[in-house]
Amino acid sequence: MNETATDFLARSFAPCSTIALLLRTESVGKTQQRVVTLEQALAPRYLGWLAHENHAGANVYVAANPLRSGSRKRTKECIDIVRHLYLDIDEDGDARLAALRASDGLPVPSAVLSTSPGKYQVLWQVDGFDVEDQEVTLKRLAIAFGGDPACTDCNRVLRVPGFRNQKYSPAHCVAVEYPSDATYSPADFRLPNLPSIAALPLRGNARLGWAHKDSHSELDWAWARHQLALGKDAGKLTHELASRRSDKPNPLYYAQRTIDVASARQWLREGAPIDDVITMLKVRRDAELPAALCSARAREIAATAVRMVARRKLA
Incomplete structure (x- = not known):
């Protein structure tokens, strides 16, 4: 478990990055957030504590983007740089993932997390995006490939592979594969320009059903x-x-x-x-x-x- 989590965090963030870890126990409505350096998070004792909390029922997440040094919160204003684009696929996961892989408008993902049977989080490591560019691109990704349109904010958290998804019984171990080591620029994402994109909400539970099923x-x-x-x-x-x-x-x-x-x-x-x-x-x-x-x-x-x-x- 610790090796998988260590590898993922080390691949996902640069040395000395400030990152936000979130632990959420659904059954009792308990949430803990820790803002630490990457090196602190990778320490064996710290990973052991995360594993203990996970075993006790807490789901383990990490913010997709690093925070500014000295931050204490995980707000948009605290984001240092845009490190990842990501897509949550939680319906018809295998078909949508296959369509994404077949698309010649997208680069090969940096990581694909299997968060539970048939559900995925897809990540691309990027450079050259600002927060506005990232969130518009995330909305386009969600529309084009049937992702969750609510998961398009720059301070979004992602599951950490190697830990168990405790929302299920039995718990599902979050797995990961790394199809590419490349870092991508905005020019690598050739997504359709949608005139109505600005009208779509960055947050909320509304689903774009027309984009999902058909x-x-x-x-x-x-x-x-x-x-x-x-x-x-x-x-x-x-x-x-x-x-x-x-x-x-x-x-x-x-x-x-x-x-x-x-x-x-x-x-x-x-x-x-x-x-x-x-x-x-x-x-x-x-x-x-x-x-x-x-x-x-x-x-x-x-x-x-x-x-x-x-x-x-x-x-």
Whole structure:
């Protein structure tokens, strides 16, 4: 537990950063906040205390952005720099995460947290964003990929992987993967300009239902799964989907990934070993991609499909 939390915090913040940790026990309505340096938080004794509180029922969170040195609160005014963009996905998580990974308008996430079965927090480490830029981009992310539109403020807290999500019985251990070590700039996020974006609330519990259930990417995902289940040819489906999604900056890439993730999921559910799934994905695209990229891509897509199938079994 401590190694996972240590690695996450060390990756997420620069040395000597001031960070805010939040402990919340839902059953008794108790909240504790601690503003400490990164080095204090990484001390074995401090991590041991967090683990003890977590075992006793407290959920452990950390503010996504570092605070100014000397801060005692976690207000917007106390934010030092924008360190992360993030997206909460708490409905139809596997499909939305697959759509996000398939998008050529987004860079590869820096971290993907599995906060409970089928629910995720996606993080991108960034530089060059101010608070206003960050919050507008977070709203666009929420609209485009069905995230929680209430989770778009710069002083938002995120779960710390390695600790247990105590909202569930049995408690779910928060896991993390790190798809990329890159740091991204605003130019790396090619999201649609939405005229109504300024009218959307930064806070609140309202859900953008029209963006959740019927986003183009989710409809494409459902269509791909259905067509593959009917035995349709993956090559023809790829070209059909690419022709339908000319709005995408790279329609062929988008279609290839959507069809391949759906295929891998289907093969795994039919009982195919993961090594066979990887081989089939490589063979499908070996004429289109360089060998090294084709192999790495096949493994990543197979791993994505494994998680989707596992989450479905746990649901």
